[in-house]
Amino acid sequence: MYERRLSRLVLLFGVMLLALFARAFHLQVVRSGELLRRSPATGTAVLPRRGAILWADGTPMVVNTARWRALASPRTLRAARGACAGCGRVAAVTEPPRPCPECGSAAPPSPLPPADRGELAAILGVSPDDLTGFDADPKSKSVPAQVPLLREDVRLPAEAAMRLAARAAEFPGIDVRPEPARVADPIVANLVGLARLPYAEEIDAARRGEGLADPRRADADLFVYRAEQLSRLLVGGSRLERQFDERLRGVPGRIVRLPPARGSVSSPDPVVLEPVTDGEDVRTTLVRSVQQACAEVVARPAGSGAAAVAIDLADGAILGIAARSDDAYFHGVSALQPGSVYKFAAALAALESGIADDVATSCERRGTLPGGQRYVCHARHDVQRLDGAFAHSCNAWFHAASLRMGSRALADAARRLGLDDEFALGLGPSARNVVGDWSATEAYLASIGQGPALASPLQIATACARIATGGRKIAPFLDRDAGPPRGSRDVDPVVARHARRVAELAAGVVDHGTASSVEALRALRAAGKSGTAEIRSRGESRNNNNAWFVAWAPREAPRVVVCVVHEQVELHGGADVGPDAAHVLEAALRAR
Amino acid sequence: MRAESASTRAEIPLGDFVRRIDLRILVPAVLLTCAGLLALASTRPSLVAQQAGAAAAGLCIALALALVPFRAVQAAAWPAWLLSTALLVVVLFFGHGAKGAHRWLKFGDVQFQPSEIAKVAHVLLLARWIRTDRRQKTLKGLFIPFALTAVPAGLVLVEPDLGSALLFVPALFAMLWAAGSRSSHLAGVVVLAMLSVPLCYPYLNEYQKKRVRTFVPAVETLEARFGSAPQQPESPAERSRRLNDQRYHVENSKVAIAGGGLTGAGWGEGPMNLSDRVPEDWTDFIFVVHAEEWGLLGVGVLLLLEAALVAGFAVAAHESKDPATRLLCVGSLAMLGVQAVVNIAMTMDMAPVVGVPLPFLSYGRSAMLSSWLLVGLALHARAREPHVFTTGDFDR
Numbered sequence: 001m002y003e004r005r006l007s008r009l010v011l012l013f014g015v016m017l018l019a020l021f022a023r024a025f026h027l028q029v030v031r032s033g034e035l036l037r038r039s040p041a042t043g044t045a046v047l048p049r050r051g052a053i054l055w056a057d058g059t060p061m062v063v064n065t066a067r068w069r070a071l072a073s074p075r076t077l078r079a080a081r082g083a084c085a086g087c088g089r090v091a092a093v094t095e096p097p098r099p100c101p102e103c104g105s106a107a108p109p110s111p112l113p114p115a116d117r118g119e120l121a122a123i124l125g126v127s128p129d130d131l132t133g134f135d136a137d138p139k140s141k142s143v144p145a146q147v148p149l150l151r152e153d154v155r156l157p158a159e160a161a162m163r164l165a166a167r168a169a170e171f172p173g174i175d176v177r178p179e180p181a182r183v184a185d186p187i188v189a190n191l192v193g194l195a196r197l198p199y200a201e202e203i204d205a206a207r208r209g210e211g212l213a214d215p216r217r218a219d220a221d222l223f224v225y226r227a228e229q230l231s232r233l234l235v236g237g238s239r240l241e242r243q244f245d246e247r248l249r250g251v252p253g254r255i256v257r258l259p260p261a262r263g264s265v266s267s268p269d270p271v272v273l274e275p276v277t278d279g280e281d282v283r284t285t286l287v288r289s290v291q292q293a294c295a296e297v298v299a300r301p302a303g304s305g306a307a308a309v310a311i312d313l314a315d316g317a318i319l320g321i322a323a324r325s326d327d328a329y330f331h332g333v334s335a336l337q338p339g340s341v342y343k344f345a346a347a348l349a350a351l352e353s354g355i356a357d358d359v360a361t362s363c364e365r366r367g368t369l370p371g372g373q374r375y376v377c378h379a380r381h382d383v384q385r386l387d388g389a390f391a392h393s394c395n396a397w398f399h400a401a402s403l404r405m406g407s408r409a410l411a412d413a414a415r416r417l418g419l420d421d422e423f424a425l426g427l428g429p430s431a432r433n434v435v436g437d438w439s440a441t442e443a444y445l446a447s448i449g450q451g452p453a454l455a456s457p458l459q460i461a462t463a464c465a466r467i468a469t470g471g472r473k474i475a476p477f478l479d480r481d482a483g484p485p486r487g488s489r490d491v492d493p494v495v496a497r498h499a500r501r502v503a504e505l506a507a508g509v510v511d512h513g514t515a516s517s518v519e520a521l522r523a524l525r526a527a528g529k530s531g532t533a534e535i536r537s538r539g540e541s542r543n544n545n546n547a548w549f550v551a552w553a554p555r556e557a558p559r560v561v562v563c564v565v566h567e568q569v570e571l572h573g574g575a576d577v578g579p580d581a582a583h584v585l586e587a588a589l590r591a592r
Numbered sequence: 593m594r595a596e597s598a599s600t601r602a603e604i605p606l607g608d609f610v611r612r613i614d615l616r617i618l619v620p621a622v623l624l625t626c627a628g629l630l631a632l633a634s635t636r637p638s639l640v641a642q643q644a645g646a647a648a649a650g651l652c653i654a655l656a657l658a659l660v661p662f663r664a665v666q667a668a669a670w671p672a673w674l675l676s677t678a679l680l681v682v683v684l685f686f687g688h689g690a691k692g693a694h695r696w697l698k699f700g701d702v703q704f705q706p707s708e709i710a711k712v713a714h715v716l717l718l719a720r721w722i723r724t725d726r727r728q729k730t731l732k733g734l735f736i737p738f739a740l741t742a743v744p745a746g747l748v749l750v751e752p753d754l755g756s757a758l759l760f761v762p763a764l765f766a767m768l769w770a771a772g773s774r775s776s777h778l779a780g781v782v783v784l785a786m787l788s789v790p791l792c793y794p795y796l797n798e799y800q801k802k803r804v805r806t807f808v809p810a811v812e813t814l815e816a817r818f819g820s821a822p823q824q825p826e827s828p829a830e831r832s833r834r835l836n837d838q839r840y841h842v843e844n845s846k847v848a849i850a851g852g853g854l855t856g857a858g859w860g861e862g863p864m865n866l867s868d869r870v871p872e873d874w875t876d877f878i879f880v881v882h883a884e885e886w887g888l889l890g891v892g893v894l895l896l897l898e899a900a901l902v903a904g905f906a907v908a909a910h911e912s913k914d915p916a917t918r919l920l921c922v923g924s925l926a927m928l929g930v931q932a933v934v935n936i937a938m939t940m941d942m943a944p945v946v947g948v949p950l951p952f953l954s955y956g957r958s959a960m961l962s963s964w965l966l967v968g969l970a971l972h973a974r975a976r977e978p979h980v981f982t983t984g985d986f987d988r
Contacts, residue, residue, distance in 0.1 A: 002918075003910065005770055009922070010906040016933045017895050017902075023940045024883065024891040027850045035850035 044270075048250025050182070050234050051279030053192060053241075056287050056317075056480060061188050062241075067181035068161035070124070070149035072133030076173030082109025092172035115171045123167065124160045126150065149174065180234050182241070187295040188286070190330070191321065191427070193239025195248075197232070239330065240284070243426025244479070250279035283480040285312070290320035293587035297580040298324045303544075303569035307332040307457040308580070309476075310562045310588040311465050313552065315484045316474040318425075319560065319588050321458070325567075333423075335431030335454035336565060339533030339573065340393045341548045342419075342449030344463055346401060347390055347505060349413035351498040353405035356386045363396040373444065375399050378532070378572075390505040391513030393530060393574075398447040407443030411435050416492050417463035419455050423476050431456040449533055457548075461563035464528070464550050467503060468558035471496025503527055507555050514574035515549070520582035524589065526553035528581065530573030547571040549581040553589060560588040613658060614974040616904035620897045621952060621967045622651070625960075627894060628953030631881045634860045636874040639955050646957035650964025657968035658975040665972055666916060669720040672713040673740070679706035680747035687751070695751050707756045708962035710744045714760055715767075715923035716969065722771045723916040731777050737764060738781075754796070755946035759931055766926035767919050770909070841877075842941045844870045849883040849940060856887030874955045876947055879939045895936075902929050908974050917973035924966040 027035065052060040080093045086105030090112060099106045121128040133149035150156060165176040184192040233252065236245030253276030294308035305325035309332055312319050323332040350356040361369070363381035368374050381394040389397030402410060414420060414435045422432035434454040438446055445451025455463075458476060465474040471492045475485045506527035509515050514530040521528070528551025535544045547569055552561040562584045564577050571577060625647045633640045657665070679697065683706050687694035696703050718737060727733025741764045749757035765778055793811075848864035851857065862884035864870055870880050883891050905925035912918040928951045935950040937943035949956055951963040 002770065002772065005772075006906060006909055006922070009766060009770065009925070010902065013902045013925075013929050013933070014899065017899050020933065020936050020940070020942070021892060021895050023937075023942055024849065024888055024895075027846055027940060028852050028883070028888045028891070029854060032850040032853055035847050 044255055045232075046253040046255055046276045047180075047232055048252055048276050049278040050180070050195065050250060051244075051248040051281045053184075053244065053248070054281055054283040056283065056285050056319075058283060059288075060281075061185045061284075061286070061288075062182050062192050065181050065183050066178040068156045068158055069177055069179050070133075070156055070161065070164060071146040071175045071177070072136075072149040073146055073173035073175070074133070074136040074138040074143055075145075077133065077171075078114045078138065079172045080114060081112040081170065081172070083112055084109050090170040092169070115174075120149075120164075120171065120174075123164050124150070124156070126154055126160075130154045146175065180232070182234065185288075187288075187292055187322070190323065191239060191286075193241040194237035195234045195241045196237045198235050202235070239427055240282075240478070244282045247280040247282055251277040253277070284478050285317035285319065285480045286321070286478070287319045287588075287591040290584065290587045290591050291322065292320075293584045294320040294322035297564055297584055298322045300566065300580075302571065303566045305331045305567040306565065307334075307567075308562070308564045308584055309457045309461045310560060310584050311461050311474070311476050312560055312588075312592060313465055313469050313474070313558050314592075316462075316465065316476045316488050317480070317484070318458075318476050318478050319591060320584065321427075321478075323457075329429060330427040331457070331565075331567065333425065333427050333430040333456045333458050335434055335456055336567065337533035337535055337546050338449040338453055338455040338460060339531035339546060339548055340395075340449055341460050341529050341531035341550050341563075341573070342414075342446065342453050342455065343390060343393065343398055343531075344467060344502060344506075344529060345414040345417055345419060346398050346410060346447040347386065347502055348417065348467075348495065348498055349405050349409040350386065350401045351501060352413060352494050353409045355401060355404045359397060359401045359404060360385050361389070361394070361396045361400045363394050367396070369396065369400055369403070371403060373399060373403070387505060387508055390529075391508035391511075393509075393514050395448045399444055402443050402447035403440070407438040407440060407446075410443050410447060411438060413494070416495050417466055418473075418475070419459050419463055421459065421462070421475070423458060423462070425458075425476070425478050431459055449531060457563045457565050460548070460550050461561050464506075464552055464563070465561045466492065466495050467499050467506070468527075468552040468561055470499045503555065506552075509574075510551070515551075515578045517575050518578035518582060520586070521551060521553075521578055524553045524582060524585050525555050526551040526582070526585060527555040527558075528552065528578075530578065532571075532573045535568055544568040545571060545573075547573045547577045549573050549577040551578075551581050551585060553585050559592050560585065562588060612975040613655070614904065614908055614971055616907055617901065617967060617970050617974075618654075620901040620904060621654075621964070624894075624897050624901065624952035625651075627882065627897070628878065628950075630859065631878050631885070631953060632874055632955055634862070634885060635865050635878070635881050636955065639874060642957060643955055643960065646960040647952075647964070650961045650968075653961070654964045654968030654971055657965070657972040660972060662917075662972070665716070665969075666720055669713070669717040672709075673717040673744075676706060676710040676713040677744055677747065680710055680744055682706070684747070684750060695753055703957075704961075705956070705958035707744075707748045707751070707753055708956075708958040710748065711756070711759065711763075711927055712962050712965040712969070714741065714744055715763055715920065715927055715966065718764060718767050719916050719919035719923055722767060722919055723914075729772050729774060734768065734773065734777060734781070737768060753947065755934070755948040758946065759927060759934075759948065762930040763923050763926040767923045770922040771915070771919060841871055841945060842938075845877055845880050845939045846941055848873075848880045852884040852887040852890070854887050854889065856883075856885045856890055859885050861885065876935065876945075876949055876954060877939055878953050878955065879936050879950055882953070883939075898929070898932050905929075905970055908970055912973060914973075920969045920973040924970045928963060928966055 050064055052064070053062040055061050081090055082093045083090050084100040084103065084105055085107035086100055086103040089100060089102045091100070091109070093109065093111070097106070097108060100109075117128045117131050117134050121131055130151050131149060132151045133147050136143045136147045161176050161178075164171075164174065168174055168176060179197065182195040233249065235249060236242035241248070253272065254274040255270040255272050290310050294310060297308045298306035300306065305323065307323040309321045310319040311317070321332045323330050325331045347356070350359065360383060362383050363375075363377050365377050365380040366375070375396045377395040378393070381388070381392055381396070384392070384394045384397045386397070388394070420432065420435040422430045424430075431454060436452065438452055442452045446453035462474055462476055465476075466472060471494075473488055473490045473492055475488045477484055506529055509529050510518070510521045510526055515521055515528065528549060531546070531548035531550075533546040533548070535546055546565055546567050548563070548565045550561070550563040552558045562581050564580045564584060566577060629640055629644055629647070632643055683694050683697050687697050695705055695707065697706060717740060721737060721740060741760050745757045745760040748760075769775070769778060844864065848862065848870050851862065851864060857863065862881065865873060865881050865884055870877050873881050879894075882894060886893070902925055905921045905928075909918045909921035909925065912921060931948055931951050934943055934946065935948050935954070938945050938948070949959045952960070
């Protein structure tokens with residue numbers, strides 16, 4: 001029995017030692033990489049350079065910079081100060097008292113009053129009222145430990161920040177530090193969006209092992225940013241910065257700083273645990289000259305907003321897209337009342353239904369159709385068929401056509417032209433699912449771009465792009481490296497069947513229709529359509545309009561398409577917005 | 593009945609003594625000591641001389657023990673135990689250590705830990721008691737061995753030194769079991785002990801509770817439910833931060849071990865070692881230094897040496913004919929083996945951090961001496977055991 005028990009004892013130890021070896025294997029072979037990456041305590045993070053967003057020609061439209069911030073601790077901002085009895089150096093009074101770091105004097109310092117608002121303002125070169133950090137109540141529990149020293153809209157120049165940093169010891173509770181920031185070309189600031197430091201919730205999520213992953217790794221959930229990396233890493237907050245964030249962000253590295261060797265004062269090179277991978281530069285399809293033209297057009301001080309889009313018909317690349325609005329949305333992709341530019345869909349539907357040549361109306365500006373439905377037009381057009389109705393934007397004809405073709409045909413045509421597609425450009429909430437199962441009454445209004453009809457400038461431009469290219473399913477895109485979406489070279493048979501006829505209709509608009517007064521469009525050999533959607537705002541007795549113009553050029557071999565809209569203005573699409581479209585068209589044609 | 597021959601009463605000639613030194617125990621112990629000195633030279637070069645001195649002294653004492661007559665060593669069991677127990681009492685009043693612990697006694701320039709001596713005395717006395725008492729197969733016969741263990745273990749626990757106190761128990765169980773105690777009796781004691789853990793837990797020191805909570809997070813939940821102290825509400829982020837802080841030691845340890853990979857970073861090149869990221873990496877966590885610098889291959893060699901040492905003790909116990917010498921070998925095996933397993937396990941997050949040194953490797957003169965003393969007891973047992981044939985002592 002003794003021998004048996006002894007051998008069992010040895011076996012027990014053998015099993016334990018084997019288990020230890022297995023665990024060591026697991027740590028050192030199986031989980032080695034993961035542990036080194038996941039550990040919160042290994043090494044110092046080396047932050048990557050955030051990638052730049054580039055114009056189509058490769059020049060940057062966004063660059064990295066640093067921004068100085070001054071923070072104040074309300075509770076210590078008002079702490080007592082003292083001047084050293086030996087050298088007069090001003091410093092915060094500590095308890096217990098410490099010798100002066102300058103001269104070593106241990107004598108009690110001469111008391112000084114707490115930090116003066118005016119004195120700080122003089123150092124920073126700002127008004128004392130800008131130092132809102134002094135206004136925070138130190139006794140309030142809702143006030144955080146650190147608050148901005150300056151008002152948010154007051155910029156802290158580097159020289160002022162460094163002046164304050166040099167005297168930081170005299171002002172307890174003041175912290176001056178550089179923070180990473182981004183600066184964008186002013187003509188795309190609205191489009192590029194915001195890159196910011198992460199919120200506390202995102203950092204907490206990273207601590208729990210959730211949150212951002214490096215998408216370039218096949219097992220993307222293996223890498224998770226740690227909290228101390230995220231706290232200083234810029235992440236995309238909105239628009240293009242957010243859309244391309246995974247590529248722009250980069251992957252932090254990790255190093256271990258080694259102490260100096262014995263007898264040496266210089267530290268050896270740090271050991272690199274993980275190399276840093278800088279963020280990738282993202283090249284867009286935007287051309288600066290075209291974007292400039294779009295920005296100039298939308299900057300016209302009229303209305304609540306404006307948008308301009310220019311698309312390259314070769315592949316659907318967006319050459320320029322700009323917008324201005326009173327709200328937080330990017331109106332280049334927002335759903336707006338389109339007005340008569342929606343008649344492309346109605347014309348296509350009428351042609352496909354086979355009723356286009358059968359419909360003839362006599363437009364008296366206001367009246368009743370033979371079926372009893374009322375109509376209102378912007379002018380008296382007399383007897384019209386499709387060609388004239390399109391050129392002169394006669395509502396009566398399109399109302400009558402909608403009654404003949406039905407709501408389903410109109411909706412189908414709208415969808416084929418991309419008027420219901422959301423092109424995921426990351427520019428914010430986009431118009432989508434706006435083409436529904438309309439009733440006859442709804443289709444009646446939608447046929448002229450009123451009522452339930454909604455579309456964004458990007459969708460209108462895309463619809464015309466599909467017509468101008470003979471039915472190709474053009475889908476606009478911004479990422480040059482990714483290229484056009486799959487399927488954009490396919491041809492829609494219905495659109496292809498009628499594209500030539502619709503293009504001729506569009507040419508008529510410029511030649512003798514609502515845009516005939518715009519010489520610039522004729523000079524460019526453009527074809528297009530005007531639109532004036534009536535928008536009645538609350539409290540307004542007068543109608544405001546969404547004034548549109550969409551055009552492509554040259555009509556014989558189209559290369560670019562442009563769409564411009566001014567929201568809630570007293571303008572009309574053809575005469576007033578046509579020149580804007582021509583301006584952008586000209587820039588786009590030069591770029592192409 | 594014991595039969596003794598005239599030849600066994602006579603001293604074994606010195607020339608034969610050298611041949612009877614059991615190299616199966618000595619060689620692994622020496623190699624482990626060398627591995628320890630190598631690791632210590634990497635992390636704390638200034639301590640190598642002291643550690644080497646202690647190792648050399650330990651080796652000399654171990655070899656010298658082999659010269660001491662068998663009966664003399666047996667006769668020293670009770671005095672050694674009483675002396676070590678007295679020192680454990682003295683250290684509670686006059687000892688010193690970090691963070692309020694009383695673990696070291698200082699006489700002039702000499703500083704030592706009485707608990708390390710107590711471990712050796714414990715094995716020596718238990719071997720003698722079980723050998724002479726022979727009632728280990730009965731339940732009553734277990735009381736005295738348990739009492740002889742509880743006294744020094746309890747005094748060590750009060751220092752407080754939970755890890756060292758717990759080491760007395762495996763040696764006791766191993767020696768009793770090898771001596772023939774009933775498995776059911778020993779299992780019953782184990783079950784009783786496990787059931788009493790919740791009762792004993794509140795009496796642990798706060799830092800000991802923290803270590804248990806770190807290893808078994810569920811304990812925290814139970815404390816919150818059944819504990820008397822009101823829990824402060826904590827956000828998930830705060831809780832996560834606190835757990836990260838508590839696990840700092842173990843997480844860094846795992847990362848350092850993982851960093852060794854297959855072949856290691858090389859002697860003196862481990863980044864975690866160089867940047868002092870693993871606390872106590874010259875004492876309880878010296879295995880981490882070895883693993884980081886020599887990788888899985890080095891870990892395998894170290895564990896093979898430990899296995900060789902265990903095997904050496906086991907073979908020595910197997911070949912021993914006297915029950916006392918067998919028990920000395922078994923006791924030394926258990927004491928050193930369990931200490932090594934627990935230490936390595938805690939560095940790899942397989943056991944709570946209990947502050948148990950790695951025999952022959954961790955820095956500590958007292959620990960080094962006690963490890964060599966245990967080796968010495970086994971060498972002594974093999975070199976000096978009398979040629980005695982006894983019947984009925986242990987069943988075969």
